[in-house]
Amino acid sequence: MPTHRFRESLLQKSTKKSIRRKGHAVTIGEVAKRAGVSPMTVSRVVNGTGNVRESTRERVKRVVSELDYTPNLAASALATAQGTRIALIYSNPSTAYLSELLVGAMRGVTRSAAQLVIEAWNERDPDAERAAARALARSVSGVILPPPLCESDVVVAELVRAGVPVVAIASGRPRTGVSSVRIDDFHASREMAAYLIGKGHTRIGYIKGDPNQTASQLRYEGFLAALHDAGIKPDRALVQQGRFTYRSGLRTGEKLLAQRKPPTAIIASNDDMAAAVISVAHRRGLDVPGDLSVVGFDDTSAATTVWPELTTIRQPIAAMADSAIDILLRAIRGREEAKVMVDHMVAHVLVKRGSVAAPE
Incomplete structure (x- = not known):
């Protein structure tokens, strides 16, 4: 059954069910348990997104029909977010810079209920970076690359090849296949x-x-x-x-x-x-x-x-990391407009303090 017809069927069921059901509402967890899958898989089937085996998809649809499950859009969105793992990979020697990155990234994932994975890749040769990127691609939904890793051809190529959405922060120029957040x-x-x-x-x-x-x-x-x-x-x-x-x-x-x-x-x-x-x-x-x-x-x-x-x-490093989270989530959730790479230019500010005076 095509996805749009499946959703239409669910909507019709929910209309009928709302008239006669007075008590317990079936949850996505109950559907997942009956079908022997995760809530994330149920969400993907109901919303027609993500890669799900055809046999699994049919089993979930059958359980949805048997239980007269009505998707709760808010709960579905939350379940999707909670299953979204975003990695922030750093190899920056500046503690001050890193702290700003973390503040922004944590703000973004807290707002969305996604999970933030933080890894340090210090002093790795290209082969080690390639292996680490390949392993990372199997366990996360998206990756934020601040400098200097945003300049690594090896890391970027491996993640893009694996189909993992990537946002580069503070790279001087946009790169093919990845989105970016930067200043001029x-x-x-x-x-x-x-x-x-x-x-x-x-x-x-x-x-x-x-x-x-x-x-x-x-x-x-x-x-x-x-x-x-x-x-x-x-x-x-x-x-x-x-x-x-x-x-x-x-x-x-x-x-x-x-x-x-x-x-x-x-x-x-x-x-x-x-x-x-x-x-x-x-x-x-x-x-x-x-x-x-x-x-x-x-x-x-x-x-x-x-x-x-x-x-x-x-x-504004923290704000840039926050924006990177939003860009990744749009890409991960498969919106059509998110398939286009984003080059988000953020405004800079000249902050005048006490370290400058006219020469004597």
């Missing part, structure tokens, strides 16, 4: 550099992020665009390669401030590295922002746990 890294960085230039800074140091992440390159390109707009020639001596870690911020900060003619301002590609630069400046007896202006990127908790508090670009 190029324009955000350009805006930050223009702000420093507007304060009178022309000798600006720059600490790049991880070279394997597309967002890092876009932020650097935005910095160069701002210099070009202001007619300032880039100085390679003022550019250092960081890794988005506090330790790399210490190393690169030392190199920039040890120069014979150090910069009057430093842009770090994330808050962890910017916080490290402030530490280096203090160790050298420099006043921030009197002697040196320092800015970061992301507006994680690290931005407000240093003194002075960081001027930074607010990337």
Whole structure:
């Protein structure tokens, strides 16, 4: 029997049954128990979604008919959500960044009653990542990939091949086969550099992020665009390669401030590295922002746990993770519009705090 006719039959039964039934309403659990399947399977059969063996589908339909079961749409939705497992896989060294991700993801799954699975994939080679992705695809309904794993061709390809919906968070550019939630890294960085230039800074140091992440390159390109707009020639001596870690911020900060003619301002590609630069400046007896202006990127908790508090670009990481949950749930529940990959661009904000002043 086609799905639409099956639903129509159920509706007709429910109309008749509502007239004569005064007591107990049959639940999805009772149908599942009688049919020897899970409530999730009953939900899939009733709603005509998901992969269910034809023999199982017919058995469930027969029990539904025998028990005169009327689907409770609210309960059905809840049962579906409770059987939905979404994985958040991280390999990010920034505790502040990770905490923001978790807050947003937990908010999303709490609202939907889905289950959140959290795994750490640290220092794995491509073969290990491939094996882990293959195993994960068999146990979850969808996956959130924050940086740097959102840049892994191996992981993304394995999950897409398995038909698991994926949302990449904070990747610089959208990828084929996966949805994404991100900010405009190029324009955000350009805006930050223009702000420093507007304060009178022309000798600006720059600490790049991880070279394997597309967002890092876009932020650097935005910095160069701002210099070009202001007619300032880039100085390679003022550019250092960081890794988005506090330790790399210490190393690169030392190199920039040890120069014979150090910069009057430093842009770090994330808050962890910017916080490290402030530490280096203090160790050298420099006043921030009197002697040196320092800015970061992301507006994680690290931005407000240093003194002075960081001027930074607010990337709403928690809200982005929350949005990623919604995108995944639409894809998992099989809505037609969810079959199209989503590239959700979120607005950034330049947050001005006490770490910037005009050069003396």
